Every structure is written in C-alpha cells, then in structure tokens.
Amino acid sequence: MSQNSLENLLQWSKSHGAYFDNVEFTLNDDKGVYGILKHEVNFDEPLIIVPEALFITPEMATEFFGLDNPVDDLGLLLLAKLKFDRTETLINGNSLSKMYEPYIAFLPSTCLEIGLPLFWSDHEKELLKGTDAYPKLRQKREELFEKWRSLMSLLNEKRPDLVIEGTPLYKESRSWKSFEAYSWAYSIYCTRAFPNFLRKQSERSLNIGFLCPIVDLLNHKNGEKVTWSFEDNNFVFKSSAKCIKRGEEVYNNYGSKSNTELLLNYGFVLDGNESETTTLTLKVEDEVIEAGIKFGLKLPLGTSSSGLSFDLSLATPLPKELIRFMGFLHQLTSEKNQYTLRMHLEGLSKLRDILASRITTFKTWKIEENVNTNKKVIELVKRYRSSQKSLFQRAYELCDSTEKSLIRKFKPLTLRKALTLDPEFDNCLIFIFGTNEVNEIEKKGFSDQVLLLFIMRCRNLKPARDSPLRFIHDTYENVSTTIEITREDVLEYSDLYHSLFPYLSHKFPEIFAVGDYSAKSMIIAGTVVDRIVFKRKVNGELYLLRKIILE
Numbered sequence: 344m345s346q347n348s349l350e351n352l353l354q355w356s357k358s359h360g361a362y363f364d365n366v367e368f369t370l371n372d373d374k375g376v377y378g379i380l381k382h383e384v385n386f387d388e389p390l391i392i393v394p395e396a397l398f399i400t401p402e403m404a405t406e407f408f409g410l411d412n413p414v415d416d417l418g419l420l421l422l423a424k425l426k427f428d429r430t431e432t433l434i435n436g437n438s439l440s441k442m443y444e445p446y447i448a449f450l451p452s453t454c455l456e457i458g459l460p461l462f463w464s465d466h467e468k469e470l471l472k473g474t475d476a477y478p479k480l481r482q483k484r485e486e487l488f489e490k491w492r493s494l495m496s497l498l499n500e501k502r503p504d505l506v507i508e509g510t511p512l513y514k515e516s517r518s519w520k521s522f523e524a525y526s527w528a529y530s531i532y533c534t535r536a537f538p539n540f541l542r543k544q545s546e547r548s549l550n551i552g553f554l555c556p557i558v559d560l561l562n563h564k565n566g567e568k569v570t571w572s573f574e575d576n577n578f579v580f581k582s583s584a585k586c587i588k589r590g591e592e593v594y595n596n597y598g599s600k601s602n603t604e605l606l607l608n609y610g611f612v613l614d615g616n617e618s619e620t621t622t623l624t625l626k627v628e629d630e631v632i633e634a635g636i637k638f639g640l641k642l643p644l645g646t647s648s649s650g651l652s653f654d655l656s657l658a659t660p661l662p663k664e665l666i667r668f669m670g671f672l673h674q675l676t677s678e679k680n681q682y683t684l685r686m687h688l689e690g691l692s693k694l695r696d697i698l699a700s701r702i703t704t705f706k707t708w709k710i711e712e713n714v715n716t717n718k719k720v721i722e723l724v725k726r727y728r729s730s731q732k733s734l735f736q737r738a739y740e741l742c743d744s745t746e747k748s749l750i751r752k753f754k755p756l757t758l759r760k761a762l763t764l765d766p767e768f769d770n771c772l773i774f775i776f777g778t779n780e781v782n783e784i785e786k787k788g789f790s791d792q793v794l795l796l797f798i799m800r801c802r803n804l805k806p807a808r809d810s811p812l813r814f815i816h817d818t819y820e821n822v823s824t825t826i827e828i829t830r831e832d833v834l835e836y837s838d839l840y841h842s843l844f845p846y847l848s849h850k851f852p853e854i855f856a857v858g859d860y861s862a863k864s865m866i867i868a869g870t871v872v873d874r875i876v877f878k879r880k881v882n883g884e885l886y887l888l889r890k891i892i893l894e
C-alpha cells in the first residue's frame with residue numbers, strides 16, 4: 344500500500360464513475376488508509392457512490408470457473424488468481440486482470456501486512472493463550488485449510504485445464520492455487536468484503552461476499568450511523584453527517600462486534616468496546632449437565648467436551664443462568680428439586696472465586712521476551728487481554744453487589760446476632776476460646792467449633808416457636824430423623840469431640856450437661872452446619888440461613 348497506489352486507485356474508480364467528492368482519502372503508517380470529510384453534507388446525501396462495474400462479485404467467479412451454481416468462497420480463488428497469476432483472467436474476452444489492476448495493486452500485498460492473528464507467527468499466537476480468541480484461531484486455521492482443499496478438488500473436477508496435474512498444490516507456494524495465495528485472499532475478504540445479499544436479494548448464503556472498492560477504505564467505528572443501499576446498480580454509502588464535522592474521519596460501521604470478533608476478523612480491537620463479550624467455560628460432567636436440564640436450568644447451547652460456556656457481555660456481565668447453574672452445582676440432597684437462597688448465595692460465592700482466579704491469570708500474565716515478536720502485535724494483545732479482563736472484573740464486582748442486595752433483602756441471621764440471643768452461651772465462649780467476638784473466633788480458627796456447639800445448644804435449649812433461633816432446633820430435629828451416621832463420620836469428629844467433651848460438661852454443667860451433647864449430636868450438628876451456614880467471603884461474616892425457596 345503506497346500513496347501512489349492509492350492515487351491510482353482513486354483515479355481509476357473515478358474514471359469508472361465512482362463519486363466521493365466530499366471525502367478525502369489519505370494514508371498514514373498508523374491507520375493505513377482512511378477517509379476525511381472535506382465538506383459537510385446534508386443528512387441523507389450520499390458520501391460515496393460506487394458503480395457495480397467496479398465490484399468483484401461472486402457471479403464473476405462462478406462464470407470464470409465454469410460452475411452452474413455459486414459456491415461459498417469461490418470468489419477468493421478468483422481474487423487469488425487476479426493477484427498471483429501472470430496469465431490474464433478473461434471472461435467473454437474481457438480482461439479482469441486489466442480492469443482490476445489498480446485495485447489489486449493497491450491492496451495490502453501480504454498476510455503479514457493485513458495482520459490477521461490467523462497468520463501471526465506461532466509465538467505471537469501463543470500470546471493469546473487463555474483468551475477466547477485462542478481456541479477459535481485453531482479451529483479457523485483447520486476450517487480454512489479444509490475449504491481450500493475442497494475448492495481445489497472442485498476446480499480439479501470442473502476446470503482441470505487450470506490445475507496442472509502432478510504437482511501437489513501445497514508445494515506450489517507461488518501459484519495462485521496455493522494455500523498461501525488462498526490465505527491472502529481470505530485475509531482480504533475477511534477485512535474488506537460486503538455480504539452479497541446486500542446487492543442480490545436471491546442470495547441465500549451469508550458467507551458469500553463481494554468486494555466494493557473505495558467504500559472498503561473506511562475504518563470502523565462502533566455505533567456509527569451509516570447506511571448502505573443499492574440504487575440503480577450503485578452501492579450508495581451515507582453517513583449521518585450531523586455527527587461528523589469537516590476535517591473529521593468518515594467511519595463505516597462493520598456491525599456491533601466484540602473485540603474477539605474484531606481481532607480475529609479484522610486484526611484490531613476497540614478500547615471501551617460496548618459490544619465486548621467473553622466466555623466463562625465451566626468444566627462439568629455430562630451427567631451434571633443432564634441433571635441441570637432436568638432441573639429446569641436454561642443452559643447455553645453447544646455444550647462441548649471442554650465444558651459449558653456462558654457468554655458474559657458488557658450488557659449482561661453476570662447472566663442469570665450462570666448464577667443459577669452455580670447454585671445448582673451446590674445443591675444438597677435436602678434441597679432436592681428446590682432452588683434455595685443458600686444454594687443461590689453459595690453458587691454466587693463460588694462463581695466469585697472462579698472469576699477472581701480468571702482475573703489473577705490475566706493480571707499475572709507476562710509477555711515472554713522474543714525479539715521476533717512484532718511490536719504492534721504485542722500492543723494489540725495487551726489491549727485485547729485488558730478488555731477481556733475488565734469484563735471478568737465487572738462480573739466479579741456484580742457477584743459482590745448481588746450478594747449484598749440478597750443479604751439486604753432476606754436479612755438472614757448473623758452468627759453475631761444469634762449469639763446475643765443466648766447470653767449464657769455467649770459468655771462461656773470467652774472462657775473456652777478466649778473471646779466471644781465472632782471476628783476473633785474466625786481469626787483464631789474456632790468458627791467450626793463454635794457453630795457445632797451452638798447448634799447442639801439450640802437443639803437442647805428448644806427455643807420458643809417465635810424465637811429467631813427456633814429454625815436451628817427444627818433443622819437439627821429434621822436431620823436427626825434422616826441421617827445415617829457412618830464410620831467415616833465418627834472418625835472425622837472423634838478428635839474434635841474428645842478435645843471438648845467431657846471437659847465442657849464439667850466446666851459449664853449448666854450449659855453442657857443439660858440435654859444431649861453426645862458425639863452423635865455433634866455429627867448431626869455437622870450436617871446442620873452444611874444446611875444452614877453461609878460465610879460471606881467479602882467480610883468473613885457468618886450467617887445462619889433458614890430454608891428459603893426461591894422462584
């Protein structure tokens with residue numbers, strides 16, 4: 344791409360009837376080519392008009408290759424031929440090679456120059472590891488190769504005269520039929536083509552494109568109000584001129600695309616992209632997915648062996664289905680067929696941990712020094728990773744605020760408050776653990792003991808029906824009728840039980856010698872802890888939750 348080739352292109356297009364009097368096209372190292380508004384125009388006045396005679400269309404490819412019907416991506420072969428074949432490309436005696444020479448000469452001449460990640464070096468591609476772009480990149484490379492192979496066998500069948508038999512195509516690196524030439528044409532189509540259905544209503548494929556010189560010189564801006572239309576065999580480009588002033592850049596709008604899409608298909612990203620999305624993939628067994636569907640969860644389509652992928656977008660950084668799925672993963676047998684507040688909070692908390700670990704991975708990522716890495720690529724990857732990280736960060740913050748509003752709404756009983764309702768028990772904690780401050784207890788690692796003792800105490804105390812502690816007693820009773828105690832349970836609690844009893848029964852008989860403080864009672868209390876206790880990680884607060892079933 345040079346100033347000279349740009350001038351030639353503009354001249355050529357004008358001589359074939361293109362109109363762009365109010366747009367000036369310039370070239371610089373940073374932006375490549377871009378358009379500037381020369382004079383402000385009325386709203387609805389076309390800025391660029393390109394006659395159909397300047398397009399490179401899929402119909403040309405169908406005709407040139409002698410096919411009866413259009414084939415996806417055949418236009419890429421025609422473009423590759425125009426670029427790399429010295430032999431003239433003729434249709435009905437007309438030379439396409441001559442006609443499009445200024446356009447082909449202007450186009451960036453290598454994949455490297457176009458800069459799609461698909462054609463980065465292996466080391467550069469590795470920089471994308473851990474992002475959404477990385478697995479897609481692999482898949483795309485395989486698809487591209489397969490497509491090229493199938494087009495070549497089609498060509499072999501339909502136009503054997505074009506394919507020199509006996510030479511393996513992949514060895515003909517300079518041929519227009521080579522994979523390299525096809526890769527270049529793919530890069531051009533990917534970054535510049537327009538969908539063919541815009542000009543042909545009968546076009547059914549979304550993958551067939553056409554090239555429209557001049558309009559394809561405009562850069563992209565999200566949300567820019569532009570229109571593309573076809574009038575009297577011309578492509579008419581309009582922009583809402585109210586937004587652009589003289590001397591400002593005229594943008595096109597390639598569609599609302601996430602940075603992953605922009606990076607993979609156009610080789611750039613936008614800071615503050617409002618269409619940004621990312622995916623959170625959870626590795627889960629097939630049976631869990633089936634059980635989730637049975638439970639009534641709406642799970643993302645296309646679940647794969649790599650897991651269940653949820654889309655996080657700027658508009659919805661924390662999808663409801665994701666939180667619900669996380670809650671479902673933490674369902675207890677006592678919550679069968681139910682979706683409870685405890686599951687919801689537990690799911691949110693675990694989701695927060697997963698997001699925190701993704702954020703840490705992004706934060707601790709470092710570029711491995713390699714002299715061959717293109718500086719532009721490094722810059723691009725940094726900006727891409729940073730925009731992906733921001734989305735995870737947003738989802739993480741939303742976990743916190745959602746948790747906060749649930750606590751505000753349901754006002755569950757804190758352990759702190761529960762202890763104040765039983766001053767006798769509360770006081771004896773000072774003697775047993777050196778403090779009755781919940782924070783201190785937590786810091787010293789005694790929370791589990793306190794919770795077990797308190798649950799046993801609530802059961803023996805049998806609080807009144809209207810007491811806020813009554814549900815603890817009732818949960819205990821409920822567990823005690825269904826629990827099947829195993830040898831493992833006994834072993835798990837044995838040391839802890841013997842470290843506390845019978846010592847406590849002798850020391851505080853008014854509390855720990857009244858009722859049942861057996862080892863079995865402690866094991867039952869352990870199951871009650873699982874059912875009612877929720878720890879809020881953001882501040883370490885412990886909650887005792889009565890069972891609340893959510894919709």
Ligand SMILES: C[S@@+](CC[C@H](N)C(=O)[O-])C[C@H]1O[C@@H](n2cnc3c(N)ncnc32)[C@H](O)[C@@H]1O
Nearest residue numbers: 374375376534535559560561562563609610611
């Ligand atoms: C249709 S071309 C636009 C003209 C292009 N500037 C050129 O030099 O030919 C699309 C390519 O332009 C670049 N581009 C478009 N919009 C951009 C933007 N907002 N920021 C950075 N690069 C952009 C990307 O390299 C993209 O693949």
